[in-house]
Amino acid sequence: MLSPHYNLFGGVRIGAKIGLTELIFRSEKRRDLLIFLKDRPRSIDEIQAHLHVNSVSILPQLKKLKDRKLVIQKDRTYELSTMGKAIVDRMAPLLETLEVLEDNFDYWSQRNLEGIPPVLRSRIGDLKNCKLIRPDLSHMFELDPEYVENLLISRQVFGFSSYFHPSFIPLYLEIAKREAEISIMLTEPVLKRFKTDYLEDLRTLINFEHVNLSLFTKDPKLAGFTVTDRFFLLTVLPKIKFFEHESLLSFRPEALRWGTDLFSHMQKEAVQVKEI
Known part of the structure; x- marks a missing residue:
């Protein structure tokens, strides 16, 4: 039986949800964004300045994280949800370890x-x-x-x-x-x-x-x-x-x-x- 996320030709169906691991680690922007939100809520201006991106490239990434309940938007600021905090608290040591070993x-x-x-x-x-x-x-x-x-x-x-x-x-x-x-x-x-x-x-x-x-x-x-x-x-x-x-x-x-x-x-x- 075919997975509901795939069509007959083996491709991912449009609109199908990707797993959290793929959501976080497949995109450097999303990964860095989550780490940046670890300490406190951030405005869109702060996010753009820190990640050196414009709104056109970062807003779609924010939407994906919001859709999966990892990020919450409050007025003009963004912060980690409770689930997002649980993930990022464990994610940061892993990324730091990988950085040390790769260097x-x-x-x-x-x-x-x-x-x-x-x-x-x-x-x-x-x-x-x-x-x-x-x-x-x-x-x-x-x-x-x-x-x-x-x-x-x-x-x-x-x-x-x-x-x-x-x-x-x-x-x-x-x-x-x-x-x-x-x-x-x-x-x-x-x-x-x-x-x-x-x-x-x-x-x-x-x-x-x-x-x-x-x-x-x-x-x-x-x-x-x-x-x-x-x-x-x-x-x-x-x-x-x-x-x-x-x-x-x-x-x-x-x-x-x-x-x-x-x-x-x-x-x-x-x-x-x-x-x-």
Whole structure:
């Protein structure tokens, strides 16, 4: 039996209703319009200015949303209906997540995301507009200059690492001397390596009152990250074994909160190191 929405030649009947998913996501104008109405009612002038459209192109889209009871018109303003709000509240995180993954698709698609807790994977949309740090072969084992520059002027630093880098301890010593609040979390192999190669510097570092060192005893499945009052740098392990030191850098407040929450989550499983 033919669907009532289709004619004998397989085409959609004129006037047939389309599903809500198709209504929302098939049109970028309708999708952006719904997001724009999320916070408060908007006038037609505000809608046109924000979406960079004229009335001829946006009024038909508004009519479709009104017909499906997602948008309500009150005088000269438009607002989301109760059903529209329920949809848009869930739609925004999805779109933000898609935007993050598309912006750096090659990076995310080649990474093992098991080290990111599910609660933070669901908030991956907070990492919008990250800059991909990709060192060339001649600088593969050097710290990124932008990272170092911002780290040195940070007042609060949370750092985690599951890999050894010879510059870490000298760099953190320099920050500690500038009286920044520092919390460092290391895996056991990395801590052992620092004890072997930088024992005195490590002891000097943890003797600062504003420096806290902890040991993460589980398999983190995460290369490392740094979050400060200025930036967030995330390094996720690749699915393959070759570690190319690629990272994502962000200065957005949402990313800083995401990174701080990640550190707090991992710190629950860590053990404080009081002496070396």
